Amino acid sequence: MRNLIISLCAVIFGLLGGAILMAVTGHDPVEGYKYLFQGGLKTTSRFGDTLATGTPLIFTGLSVAFAFRTGLFNIGAAGQMLFGGFCATVIGLNVDTARPLLLLLMIAAAIFGGAIWAFIPGLLKARFNVHEVVSTIMMNWVAYWTIYYAVPAYLKAEQIETESRPLADKATLKAAFLSDMFGGSYVNLGLFLAVIVVIVIAFIINKTTLGYELKAVGFNRHSAEYAGIGVNRSIITSMLISGALAGLAGMAQYAGNGTNIQIGVLPTQGYDGIAVALLGANSPVGVLVSALFFGLLYSGRGFMNAMTEIPPEIADSIIAIIIYFAATSVLMDRLITRFLSKRRSTTMAATAGGKEKV
Amino acid sequence: MWTTIQQIFPYAIMFTIPLLITALGGLFSERSGVVNIGLEGLMVIGAFAAAYTMYELQTAWPGHQIAAIWIGLLVAIVAGTVFSLLHAFASIHLSANQVISGTAINMIAGALTVFLSRNITGSGNIRLSGGFPPFDVWGLSDIPIIGPLLFTKTYWTTWIILAVVLLSSFVLRKTAFGLRLRSCGEYPQAAEAAGVNVRKMRYIGVLISGAFAGLGGAIHLVTIAGEFTGTVSGLGFLALAALIFGQWRPIGILAATLFFGFASTVANVSQVIPAFASIPPIYLKVFPYVVTLIALVLFSKTSQAPKAAGEVFDSGKR
Numbered sequence: 001m002r003n004l005i006i007s008l009c010a011v012i013f014g015l016l017g018g019a020i021l022m023a024v025t026g027h028d029p030v031e032g033y034k035y036l037f038q039g040g041l042k043t044t045s046r047f048g049d050t051l052a053t054g055t056p057l058i059f060t061g062l063s064v065a066f067a068f069r070t071g072l073f074n075i076g077a078a079g080q081m082l083f084g085g086f087c088a089t090v091i092g093l094n095v096d097t098a099r100p101l102l103l104l105l106m107i108a109a110a111i112f113g114g115a116i117w118a119f120i121p122g123l124l125k126a127r128f129n130v131h132e133v134v135s136t137i138m139m140n141w142v143a144y145w146t147i148y149y150a151v152p153a154y155l156k157a158e159q160i161e162t163e164s165r166p167l168a169d170k171a172t173l174k175a176a177f178l179s180d181m182f183g184g185s186y187v188n189l190g191l192f193l194a195v196i197v198v199i200v201i202a203f204i205i206n207k208t209t210l211g212y213e214l215k216a217v218g219f220n221r222h223s224a225e226y227a228g229i230g231v232n233r234s235i236i237t238s239m240l241i242s243g244a245l246a247g248l249a250g251m252a253q254y255a256g257n258g259t260n261i262q263i264g265v266l267p268t269q270g271y272d273g274i275a276v277a278l279l280g281a282n283s284p285v286g287v288l289v290s291a292l293f294f295g296l297l298y299s300g301r302g303f304m305n306a307m308t309e310i311p312p313e314i315a316d317s318i319i320a321i322i323i324y325f326a327a328t329s330v331l332m333d334r335l336i337t338r339f340l341s342k343r344r345s346t347t348m349a350a351t352a353g354g355k356e357k358v
Numbered sequence: 359m360w361t362t363i364q365q366i367f368p369y370a371i372m373f374t375i376p377l378l379i380t381a382l383g384g385l386f387s388e389r390s391g392v393v394n395i396g397l398e399g400l401m402v403i404g405a406f407a408a409a410y411t412m413y414e415l416q417t418a419w420p421g422h423q424i425a426a427i428w429i430g431l432l433v434a435i436v437a438g439t440v441f442s443l444l445h446a447f448a449s450i451h452l453s454a455n456q457v458i459s460g461t462a463i464n465m466i467a468g469a470l471t472v473f474l475s476r477n478i479t480g481s482g483n484i485r486l487s488g489g490f491p492p493f494d495v496w497g498l499s500d501i502p503i504i505g506p507l508l509f510t511k512t513y514w515t516t517w518i519i520l521a522v523v524l525l526s527s528f529v530l531r532k533t534a535f536g537l538r539l540r541s542c543g544e545y546p547q548a549a550e551a552a553g554v555n556v557r558k559m560r561y562i563g564v565l566i567s568g569a570f571a572g573l574g575g576a577i578h579l580v581t582i583a584g585e586f587t588g589t590v591s592g593l594g595f596l597a598l599a600a601l602i603f604g605q606w607r608p609i610g611i612l613a614a615t616l617f618f619g620f621a622s623t624v625a626n627v628s629q630v631i632p633a634f635a636s637i638p639p640i641y642l643k644v645f646p647y648v649v650t651l652i653a654l655v656l657f658s659k660t661s662q663a664p665k666a667a668g669e670v671f672d673s674g675k676r
Binding site: 021025026073075120124128129130131133134135137138139141142145146148149150271274275278311313314316317319320321323324326327328329330331 | 395444447448452453454455457458459461462463464465466468469470472473474476477482592595598599602638639640643644647648650651654655658659
């Protein structure tokens, strides 16, 4: 409950911060927000786009949240997503088989690619106590340059040097019935995959021995060790699962929302995953909701930018401010406590005053 | 081979300097006990503040291009310092997770600066009409061997930053202030018992990191980039790696950043230099990062990391 209040407060502060930014730069915040939310919700097609934009964020948010539960800070979701998406694209472009099998193979490749990219930091942490924040940042840049050279070398499009050939429709998560249902939106099967994965991860965290052990390691590494839990194995397992989730984000992005992989960018969804996880209080359902909220901001900003003069980066600014307030939740915690105690004392004072009058 | 070295040397130094000053800032922060992975964002803030200042001043006073650059650098220092207050407040007063707070700084900086520059120029990029002109040090550039390597095509900022490194080394090792700062990162409770105001020292540490990273971003802008685009392409993270690689010592950081400077320069120019053209560029590009990973493994047993870095200061904990 308290988590929910803190998250809501962070959102409110973020939106207020965005409003101040708009006002300071000479725009009308009310109009800005009106178009921002209309842009993400007004028609079924826009709503579908919001869902689609949120889909990779669900995966990266889950990835970061899952690692958090084991006390690990996986800041490398961007690199894992990129490499997972790359592996899926390699399969999608080179294997020709029946669609369900092909998609399963691609999903497996994405899971494998993301997991292997997270395995290295996990192993270094478990074996050599190398801090995962630094090693995952390094792995992000290794992924960036690997894709930078591998895509033009092996998957090059005919005209454009900076991206891979587009995947055939059957090698993507696109589904005609979904697009039709949402008035031509690019929402795709990735959303179903994401919802299934949310349920699976919630089950693992809350109902299984593995989840219990991982949480125990996250709470207190030493007491978990004392209780006979293999801490090193838990760290590696947690990073593998976290990486696999980020890899799926790559699948959802490059073979769902888009149809190819570009070079020269670390996907921003990787860092936004941190935001999603924080706002969602590291719970799978919280992640789902906050990912869709960020999806709304991202998909609505284009419409806002078209209707007003407000630059689309306002959405990123709002998200960044939300994160700052989510990170400093102690402040909010204190404010809530102070508010509650003040209200208690005023009601007490009021009742006391009432008594005096009588 | 000699001409190759001679050619890439000034570029390598140019690349090293922003990295060096930023990593040095990170050193002050971590020595005081606060991990600052927001260095990247603070560099972006510095670069933006400098770019915007120079953009305005260079238009206003066309005759004083160089003065505008110097003022831009100063503004970058101020902007970096002010912005790092956010991180200091969150991690020192609010007991926030320092890594998350640093990440928030990175995200805010990236989004906010592009938002503002899009309001200013419409495109989100700020182009400078002129950067710092490199110069040859009079007299010294004629010395054989070291002259062409060290004293040609240098920048004023290079010499200032090198002086700052030496000064920092002295301050951290030999002065009472340095001792107090380091004690806050090693064992803050003991420092407090000895009468040191731990929170104040940590604020100073973080603010120095903000000032230095802001300056680093601005130097990157005026010597290498020439245009603000909302990113310093991971230099802040590389500075963090250099800090660890350099084992939290000024001279170690100097060596580590020089190494990264050379590695990156070689990777950038490998295609035009015959000696390197045969190596696939991907190996050269990932080299610094892989070496950092290996170094982390090698140093894992003997890490000189400040023991309390990243920990919230709790004066009740003994």
